[in-house]
Amino acid sequence: GENVxxxxxxxxxxxxxxxxxxxxxxxxxSNYFPWYKQELGKRPQLIIDIRSNVGEKKDQRIAVTLNKxxxxxxxxxxxxxxxxxxxYFCAASIGTxxxxxxxxxxxxxxx
Amino acid sequence: DAGVIQSPRHEVTEMGQEVTLRCKLISGHNSLFWYRxxxxxxxxxxxxxxxxxxxxxxxxxxxxxxxxxxNASFSTLKIxxxxxxxxxxYFCASSPRTxxxxxxxxxxxxxxxxxx
Numbered sequence: 001g002e003n004v005x006x007x008x009x010x011x012x013x014x015x016x017x018x019x020x021x022x023x024x025x026x027x028x029x030s031n032y033f034p035w036y037k038q039e040l041g042k043r044p045q046l047i048i049d050i051r052s053n054v055g056e057k058k059d060q061r062i063a064v065t066l067n068k069x070x071x072x073x074x075x076x077x078x079x080x081x082x083x084x085x086x087x088y089f090c091a092a093s094i095g096t097x098x099x100x101x102x103x104x105x106x107x108x109x110x111x
Numbered sequence: 112d113a114g115v116i117q118s119p120r121h122e123v124t125e126m127g128q129e130v131t132l133r134c135k136l137i138s139g140h141n142s143l144f145w146y147r148x149x150x151x152x153x154x155x156x157x158x159x160x161x162x163x164x165x166x167x168x169x170x171x172x173x174x175x176x177x178x179x180x181x182n183a184s185f186s187t188l189k190i191x192x193x194x195x196x197x198x199x200x201y202f203c204a205s206s207p208r209t210x211x212x213x214x215x216x217x218x219x220x221x222x223x224x225x226x227x
Contacts, residue, residue, distance in 0.1 A: 034216070036215075042220070043202065043218040043219060043220050043221055044202070046215040049215050091215075097161045097166060098156070098159060098166070099156070099215075099216055100156070101153070101154045101156075104153055
């Protein structure tokens, strides 16, 4: 069935280091991949997205890469800061209207 | 635009009572999603609507759960009767079509439901 796997479930990095979160999707027809950041007690918020016709997209310290052949996509955060600490979710579109979310990665940036 | 608006923000109710959660979509969005979030199960899609029509309700856990979208901007999720295991944060999200532009789902602030 439709599935998005996300790894790791928790990630601790030193401030200034890079963090990488990886996701794998199952539906080869998925064509849109958003990433969400959820701070404690708050709503998930869209931080970056990528479409299937693009291999990489960057927005300041955040970048996403997509490998359609392998059905992998990843979130890269460089020069991490304490305020990057949150739970990050990947998602993949299913059909026109639906999104399946990964299980989340709890990122801790240690000062 | 104030974004997706949910009410109430917090709800504490006794087992067996009816609970109604409310959601107002972002103007111009035509897809509406209800999610449930718990520590154990993460973000679960319960149901989603497109143009007011329920498209997929396979995530609705039981017949005790029902959702409606009486118009293009408003939806309700009802639990009747509620049970302690329904305790979770319920998020509503809206989205334009995924076909073009920025089309991720935009979440409301959630309703934290506690059933005692």
